[in-house]
Amino acid sequence: MTAISLHDCRSRDAADPLRPLRDLFALPPGVIYLDGNSLGPLPRATAARVARAVEQEWGQGLIRSWNDAGWFEMPGRVGDRIAAWIGAGAGEVVATDTTSINLYKVLSAALQIAAQDAPGRRVVLSERSNFPTDLYIAQALCRQQGCTLRLVEAQELPAALDGEVAVLMLTHVNYRSGAMHDMAALTRAAHEAGALAVWDLAHSAGAVPVHLHDAQADFAIGCGYKYFNGGPGAPAFVWVHPRHAERFWQPLAGWWGHDAPFAFTPEYVPAPGIGRYLCGTQPVLAMVALACGLDTLEASLPHGGMRALRAKSLALTDLFIALVEQRCGDAGLRLVTPRDHAQRGSQVCLSYQGPHARHCVSSLPPEGAVPALGQPGDGHAEGAYAMVQALIARGVVGDYRAPDILRFGFTPLYLGFEDVWKAVEQLGQVLDSGEWRRPEFGRRQAVT
Numbered sequence: 001m002t003a004i005s006l007h008d009c010r011s012r013d014a015a016d017p018l019r020p021l022r023d024l025f026a027l028p029p030g031v032i033y034l035d036g037n038s039l040g041p042l043p044r045a046t047a048a049r050v051a052r053a054v055e056q057e058w059g060q061g062l063i064r065s066w067n068d069a070g071w072f073e074m075p076g077r078v079g080d081r082i083a084a085w086i087g088a089g090a091g092e093v094v095a096t097d098t099t100s101i102n103l104y105k106v107l108s109a110a111l112q113i114a115a116q117d118a119p120g121r122r123v124v125l126s127e128r129s130n131f132p133t134d135l136y137i138a139q140a141l142c143r144q145q146g147c148t149l150r151l152v153e154a155q156e157l158p159a160a161l162d163g164e165v166a167v168l169m170l171t172h173v174n175y176r177s178g179a180m181h182d183m184a185a186l187t188r189a190a191h192e193a194g195a196l197a198v199w200d201l202a203h204s205a206g207a208v209p210v211h212l213h214d215a216q217a218d219f220a221i222g223c224g225y226k227y228f229n230g231g232p233g234a235p236a237f238v239w240v241h242p243r244h245a246e247r248f249w250q251p252l253a254g255w256w257g258h259d260a261p262f263a264f265t266p267e268y269v270p271a272p273g274i275g276r277y278l279c280g281t282q283p284v285l286a287m288v289a290l291a292c293g294l295d296t297l298e299a300s301l302p303h304g305g306m307r308a309l310r311a312k313s314l315a316l317t318d319l320f321i322a323l324v325e326q327r328c329g330d331a332g333l334r335l336v337t338p339r340d341h342a343q344r345g346s347q348v349c350l351s352y353q354g355p356h357a358r359h360c361v362s363s364l365p366p367e368g369a370v371p372a373l374g375q376p377g378d379g380h381a382e383g384a385y386a387m388v389q390a391l392i393a394r395g396v397v398g399d400y401r402a403p404d405i406l407r408f409g410f411t412p413l414y415l416g417f418e419d420v421w422k423a424v425e426q427l428g429q430v431l432d433s434g435e436w437r438r439p440e441f442g443r444r445q446a447v448t
């Protein structure tokens with residue numbers, strides 16, 4: 001195989017129709033940002049737009065802006081724009097609250113539906129390596145409702161869908177391994193087993209093609225501050241299939257989910273459709289910033305939208321894997337993310353196996369080795385953490401995920417092929433020099 005050169009990477013950038021979109025972002029000079037899967041970067045337009053919302057809409061318009069600036073309608077209007085990226089229909093999504101809170105709402109609704117349609121089923125099935133907040137929310141709901149949370153490995157899911165399972169609750173793209181589930185197949189398996197399917201799209205909305213209707217999914221939630229670039233703590237979103245949307249009250253039945261909030265009646269009457277999944281007054285300034293984030297994705301539509309974004313995302317992650325093999329193939333790194341495109345999100349995760357490991361990236365089985373996750377002592381936790389810190393000091397911002405994962409997110413809106421080259425070159429230098437062993441890179445901070 002001929003080596004990949006920096007020149008090759010630059011040629012690919014020159015031929016990339018999405019290349020100009022990086023100018024939509026205010027990325028700091030000298031930074032290669034491989035963490036848009038954790039916090040999307042700041043769009044250039046956001047600061048001025050939020051300033052206008054503060055100074056004019058709030059400052060001058062005051063309370064009139066609920067009507068005049070369209071504040072009151074924002075959860076549905078922003079929700080409609082999100083719907084287009086997840087295979088949902090207009091009027092089926094609201095932008096609101098946090099991912100964790102929205103999961104609480106939909107899982108509760110799903111358990112109520114299951115209790116009616118399939119009494120006796122009291123198990124929520126999920127994956128042991130699911131994102132912790134999803135598991136914690138499920139535990140809290142199970143305690144309240146006398147249900148059980150059953151956790152299995154990804155490959156054990158189909159067999160674990162037995163007659164006790166009420167709800168299959170999964171995250172589409174795993175936050176730590178980057179592995180992507182087959183949403184349609186698992187939803188079908190859940191339905192055939194008599195269970196409902198709840199999908200968390202935190203690492204897939206805006207990152208990979210999502211087709212909620214085609215998959216016949218029942219409920220979905222997702223995040224506004226990752227691939228939607230909505231800013232820290234941006235409103236999340238919630239989708240409920242129209243066949244379920246009006247069957248139950250969601251448990252946080254606040255006045256924004258009321259059919260006529262400004263009638264101020266003492267009795268709760270749920271709004272039709274997805275509207276009842278709102279709770280209270282929404283963070284307008286954050287919603288304005290989220291709308292600016294969605295602008296950046298919509299700027300890709302003339303170039304092919306998600307089809308083009310996905311093609312470039314796969315090209316970037318393929319290139320990263322190939323360059324890590326080429327530059328750091330004998331450094332003791334192991335590929336955790338699947339090589340199979342159908343099973344890969346928009347990130348690549350490596351684990352560090354320690355200085356004496358015989359592994360090299362290219363010797364790995366294609367499916368990676370996800371079961372090793374969560375088993376302390378398999379990977380080299382301190383090494384992985386320190387390598388990420390050393391990379392950040394060099395301007396390559398990825399992140400560390402316990403226990404032993406170096407995680408790199410690739411957002412095709414603003415990353416190019418030369419960026420991938422440079423990031424791997426920096427990783428190679430960090431490994432070759434051993435500088436990651438310096439004490440300052442080993443000190444843990446509160447947020448990793």
Ligand SMILES: *Cc1c(COP(=O)(O)O)cnc(C)c1O
Nearest residue numbers: 098099100131133171175200202
């Ligand atoms: C990022 C993420 C969340 C975040 O939840 P918050 O309520 O916004 O803190 C939840 N679930 C998954 C799978 C995530 O990746």
